[in-house]
Each structure stands twice: as structure tokens, then as C-alpha cells.
Amino acid sequence: MGIFHQDVIQLEEAGLYRQLKELRSQTGPKVIVDGKKLLMLASNDYLGYCSHPAIKQAAQKALHTWGAGSGSSRLISGNTAIFRDLEKKIAQLKGTEDALVFSTGYMANMGLLTAVAEKGDVIYSDALNHASIIDGCRLSRAQVEIFPHRDTDALETLLEKGKQFRRRFIITDGVFSMDGDLAPLPRLTELATAYSAQLIVDDAHGTGVLGSHGGGTAQHFALEGQVDIIMGTMGKALG
Numbered sequence: 468m469g470i471f472h473q474d475v476i477q478l479e480e481a482g483l484y485r486q487l488k489e490l491r492s493q494t495g496p497k498v499i500v501d502g503k504k505l506l507m508l509a510s511n512d513y514l515g516y517c518s519h520p521a522i523k524q525a526a527q528k529a530l531h532t533w534g535a536g537s538g539s540s541r542l543i544s545g546n547t548a549i550f551r552d553l554e555k556k557i558a559q560l561k562g563t564e565d566a567l568v569f570s571t572g573y574m575a576n577m578g579l580l581t582a583v584a585e586k587g588d589v590i591y592s593d594a595l596n597h598a599s600i601i602d603g604c605r606l607s608r609a610q611v612e613i614f615p616h617r618d619t620d621a622l623e624t625l626l627e628k629g630k631q632f633r634r635r636f637i638i639t640d641g642v643f644s645m646d647g648d649l650a651p652l653p654r655l656t657e658l659a660t661a662y663s664a665q666l667i668v669d670d671a672h673g674t675g676v677l678g679s680h681g682g683g684t685a686q687h688f689a690l691e692g693q694v695d696i697i698m699g700t701m702g703k704a705l706g
């Protein structure tokens with residue numbers, strides 16, 4: 468451990484030193500971890516799609532048709548039709564104009580925030596937003612204003628004070644990843660409209676499980692079409 472020895476000891480003493488557990492079975496309600504049979508209550512595979520027979524079959528078929536990789540980035544020559552079909556389906560599920568697929572949710576937040584926000588802009592971010600949002604905000608070089616968790620009054624005060632910025636964004640998890648509570652989307656959409664801000668919702672945990680058709684947090688609140696940008700992940704309810 469060399470130069471990190473002391474840091475590791477401090478983490479261990481604080482009960483924050485994490486080690487990887489080894490799964491010896493595919494994920495599902497019952498798993499084998501470190502040789503023990505356990506009930507899985509910690510995963511994000513909310514609908515059991517990771518090991519659903521239809522999904523495994525579709526993945527096998529896609530592998531057979533398209534091979535193991537696309538051979539290049541999408542901008543060069545790797546933009547296979549299967550990506551476009553997927554994006555159209557996601558846009559349909561979310562009730563949005565269009566969709567863009569990234570390789571992970573983390574990359575989606577990086578790509579999104581660095582594309583839409585820059586120096587001279589401001590991002591209002593809920594204090595309990597996911598780490599990938601925090602990193603994306605930093606990388607965008609926009610000013611970041613953190614508002615207390617779900618506190619729309621505090622957010623309004625910040626919006627009132629920040630009229631000099633060129634573009635303004637409000638960003639929140641739809642369903643918060645640690646506590647499972649919901650963003651106050653009805654009030655956030657009102658504030659975004661009143662203060663000409665763009666509302667961005669990270670719906671990693673709402674996608675597939677909230678709303679009448681699994682469309683997510685906006686659908687749950689009957690606010691489809693009123694959130695400017697929705698981000699989601701395919702590594703949770705979608706398996």
C-alpha cells in the first residue's frame with residue numbers, strides 16, 4: 468500500500484473501507500456470494516430482467532446478428548441500426564422528442580452536462596444528487612449552486628439571485644439513489660418555467676418502475692413533456 472497505508476487505516480477505522488464481494492451465480496432474488504446462498508436485497512435489478520429468458524434470448528440473437536462490437540465509435544463507422552432502433556424505443560418510453568445512448572449512466576451524465584452547460588452558465592443541483600452528476604457539473608465548468616435536498620424554497624431564492632447567468636439548469640435525481648425518495652417534480656417544473664431554466668432529471672432509478680407504463684418519474688407525476696432533458700440508465704430496472 469506504500470504511500471496510501473495511512474489513508475487505508477483511516478478508512479478502516481471509520482468503517483468506510485470497502486471490499487468487493489464475489490458473486491458466483493447470475494444475479495436474481497437468490498444468489499451465491501462468497502460461497503453462501505443469500506437472498507439478494509441490494510441490487511438494482513428491480514424487475515428481474517438481468518436473468519429474464521426473453522432478454523437473454525434477444526441478447527444472444529443480437530450477438531449473432533451484429534457481432535461482439537461495432538468496430539469503431541458511432542461518429543466514425545460504428546453507428547449500427549440497432550442503436551438507432553433502441554434510441555427510438557427509449558424516446559417512445561419516455562415520451563420525448565429523441566434519445567441518445569451512451570455506454571454507461573455515468574458517461575451519459577458526463578456527456579450531457581459538458582454538452583449543454585459551460586462557463587458563464589449556472590447549474591442548480593440537489594445536495595443528494597448522484598456522484599456522476601457532481602462530476603459532470605465540475606467538468607462542464609459552469610457555476611454550480613447546491614440547494615438543500617428537495618428544498619424548493621431555497622432553490623427559488625438561488626434562482627431569484629442568479630438572473631445574470633446566460634443559461635440556467637436545474638438538475639435532480641428523479642428517485643434518489645440512496646434513500647429512494649422522490650424529487651418534488653411538480654414544483655421544480657413550475658420553477659423552471661417561471662425562471663426560464665432548463666430542468667434535467669436523472670431517472671436512473673425511476674425508469675421502468677414508476678409511471679403507468681414504466682416511463683419514470685415524469686410519467687408518475689403526469690408531467691410528460693414538461694421535463695427538458697431526462698437521463699436514465701439501462702443497468703437498473705432494464706436489466
Ligand SMILES: Cc1ncc(COP(=O)(O)O)c(C=O)c1O
Pocket residue numbers: 571572573574576597599640643644669671672700701702
Ligand atoms: C442516480 C444515478 N445516476 C447515474 C448512475 C450511473 O449509472 P451507471 O451505473 O450506468 O454508470 C447511477 C448508478 O448508480 C445512479 O444511481
